[in-house]
Amino acid sequence: MASASRPVSMKVVSVAETQKDESFFEKNERLGRKLSPHLTIYQPQLTSMLSICHRGTGLALGVGVWGLGLGALISSHDISHYVTMVEGLQLSGATLTALKFIIAYPAGYHTANGIRHLLWDTGRFLKIKEVYSTGYAMVATSFVLSAILALL
Template structure:
């Protein structure tokens, strides 16, 4: 390292300082067994021993509209994805065509209110995810990013998702 350093240094005083540092530098090695370096303490015990505080966790935060809507958006996306997979796999392995299963549901003789409620539950992930997706597209254009606007668009989006879902359930 010294040879490389001294060839790059043009100042004679600095070069002389590097030579003196190289002469006075002492390195000692100590051989230790592997067993003595491995500690049996957990991550939390080590942090407690070192006086490190625990990072804030979801359990200490007050739920906010923004975080709840974000989790809900991810959840509805997951439900929609699993629904598409389920319908696809169901179509591949089903022994009957769709008309057979529609006849089975009609045979249950559910009331109109029950059918509408079931359709609402099935349609809500789509209604919510679509409405929130439009909100995210608006954010991508740089609009409604101030905290007051984020909250107001959040409330409008929740209302819109219920209206959209009700329309779908009443079809």
């Protein structure tokens, strides 16, 4: 009720007076606001690195599936032709196993971390100590899983 007795006045302002010609950065500089250094001061942590790698392996798997699919559509040969080409390179067993590990690792990592995320969705392992211990366990599991796939 006190605000009803207060006099109110209105002033007509043109649109040109309300628009500023300064940019976001110029305004922040004029007001003395500093730009946050964000990534330049951020210390990488296990959780952030595992998250970035999860996204990267998912991207690699998606690109790989698209590449294989498109390659199969536009290729004039079947898979046996390409197997013969790889055999013709006469690579050593260690080299072939290493190449297979490199190809298998995104699948092993993404699968192991996906299971970890599914466990989180049930409300388990969400305390910071558990997040770190499951992170280390997931990295070890992904190496083991990828090694098994590479040795097949």
